[in-house]
Amino acid sequence: MTTATVHGIDDAVRLRNVCRGYGNERNRVVALDDVSVGFGRSTFTAVMGPSGSGKTTLLQCAAGLDRPDSGSVSLDGMELAGLSEKELTRLRRDRIGFIFQAFNLLPALSVADNVALPLRLAGRRPGRESVERVLEQVGLGARSNHRPGELSGGQQQRVAIARALITRPAVLFGDEPTGALDTRTAVEILRLLRQAVHNDGQTAVMVTHDPVAASYADRVLFLADGRIVDELSGASADTIAERMTRLGAWGDSSDGSGTAVASGAPVARGGEAAR
Numbered sequence: 001m002t003t004a005t006v007h008g009i010d011d012a013v014r015l016r017n018v019c020r021g022y023g024n025e026r027n028r029v030v031a032l033d034d035v036s037v038g039f040g041r042s043t044f045t046a047v048m049g050p051s052g053s054g055k056t057t058l059l060q061c062a063a064g065l066d067r068p069d070s071g072s073v074s075l076d077g078m079e080l081a082g083l084s085e086k087e088l089t090r091l092r093r094d095r096i097g098f099i100f101q102a103f104n105l106l107p108a109l110s111v112a113d114n115v116a117l118p119l120r121l122a123g124r125r126p127g128r129e130s131v132e133r134v135l136e137q138v139g140l141g142a143r144s145n146h147r148p149g150e151l152s153g154g155q156q157q158r159v160a161i162a163r164a165l166i167t168r169p170a171v172l173f174g175d176e177p178t179g180a181l182d183t184r185t186a187v188e189i190l191r192l193l194r195q196a197v198h199n200d201g202q203t204a205v206m207v208t209h210d211p212v213a214a215s216y217a218d219r220v221l222f223l224a225d226g227r228i229v230d231e232l233s234g235a236s237a238d239t240i241a242e243r244m245t246r247l248g249a250w251g252d253s254s255d256g257s258g259t260a261v262a263s264g265a266p267v268a269r270g271g272e273a274a275r
């Protein structure tokens with residue numbers, strides 16, 4: 001049984017009966033099928049599931065990057081449906097931080113200028129101290145004048161986290177933020193995310209395929225065929241991997257009516273949790 005549909009009053013992000021499909025009537029893919037879930041303030045949630053189960057679509061709808069066909073999304077107390085594109089852009093800029101697998105840094109800018117970019121885009125003048133402070137926070141105080149190309153992958157991802165944190169967003173969304181990193185470096189990044197959540201009161205939602213990464217979250221949601229089918233709290237990587245294996249078995253036995261099984265890519269990592 002899943003409790004994912006229970007919403008707290010104080011959720012930083014809340015989805016209610018969200019449906020999102022692609023294609024036309026003959027070729028319909030249901031990416032999200034009546035998903036209701038809340039992400040409480042100052043919590044860290046990992047979203048897992050087979051390839052094509054709807055994880056990225058869930059993240060994009062939750063972050064206001066994609067609009068659901070039906071249902072509603074509220075973020076930091078604002079209903080997204082009523083907002084114009086301009087208001088939505090402002091909300092994303094001011095209240096959300098994004099961290100992607102490909103760090104998406106601008107190679108020609110220094111580390112400090114990359115971090116300051118969201119503030120400049122918002123028409124604010126970034127104070128040197130606030131940039132230095134957030135770089136210290138991610139352990140890169142000495143690197144502010146370097147170019148991203150002079151940093152390791154893990155350091156570049158830390159710059160991306162600093163850039164996401166500079167606006168003090170209510171919610172941090174990560175789509176495979178540790179996907180391109182080795183295990184040790186991934187752990188550093190996950191600790192930073194936990195810190196942002198538990199020390200600074202931010203809310204983090206992270207899509208991952210890695211049970212070890214997911215074990216750093218307070219809660220793990222499991223998606224299959226566009227629906228939340230299970231969740232775990234405070235689980236170990238082994239427990240999460242075992243649950244993924246079961247999810248894989250469910251995927252194999254599916255009659256396909258759920259629609260969203262995409263590529264037949266392997267689902268579970270089983271015991272291979274720590275890459």
Ligand SMILES: Nc1ncnc2c1ncn2[C@@H]1O[C@H](COP(=O)(O)OP(=O)(O)OP(=O)(O)O)[C@@H](O)[C@H]1O
Binds near residue numbers: 023030
């Ligand atoms: N722009 C799009 N056009 C058509 N179909 C799409 C589009 N985006 C997603 N889909 C489909 O919706 C379903 C869910 O996709 P989504 O990317 O959310 O899955 P996912 O769980 O993130 O997958 P993965 O782990 O492989 O990244 C898939 O069947 C996918 O093919």
